[in-house]
Amino acid sequence: MKRILTVFSGVLIAASALICSSCSKPESTSNQPAVSETQQTTASGTDQRPETPASTVSADGKVLYEQHCQVCHSMQAPAKTAPPIIGLSSRYRQVFGNRDEAVSAMVAFMKSPSAEKSSLGPNALNRFGLMPAMTLGDEELTSVAGWLWDQYDPEFDLGQCR
Secondary structure (H helix, E strand, C coil), X not given: CHHHHHHHHHHHHHHHHHHHHHCCCXXXXXXXXXXXXXXXXXXXXXXXXXXXXXXXHHHHHHHHHHHHHCCCCCCCCCCCCCCCHHHHHHHHHHHCCCHHHHHHHHHHHHHCXXXXXXXXXXXXXXXXXXXXXXXXXXXXXXXXHHHHHHCCCCCCCHHHHC
16 A cells, blocks of 8 residues: 555656746757846846847747647637647637737736636636746747637637536
């Protein structure tokens, strides 16, 4: 009996580590040194970062999804342990009038998930519960949220998520 508990404890710890790591900030894989927000501002106080084209932001959002979200959120139905991306995109388009409002709501929810901030119905919350808070920065969360919005498929039926 003690051996079974030891094995079960090990499996539980490994599963917890996997879940927690899927929502954590990745180590920098870039060859460029990390630059803090304060280093990106010149002495005159103006931000000198170049604007990122929308296609790059969307591509970055997909990469971030693959690194942090895909373990729980599949692209298509049926759902894994969380609603599929295509279903989320459809739902956010139902609830919000435009991309900016939806992205802002998604970022707020991902930073600090709560039933009050959720745009999903009570059935989804009962089925999946709340996701863990994401530890990504605002820019990364905005990129993921914008990418999620762009995955909309007008042919998708939200009933497939039930």
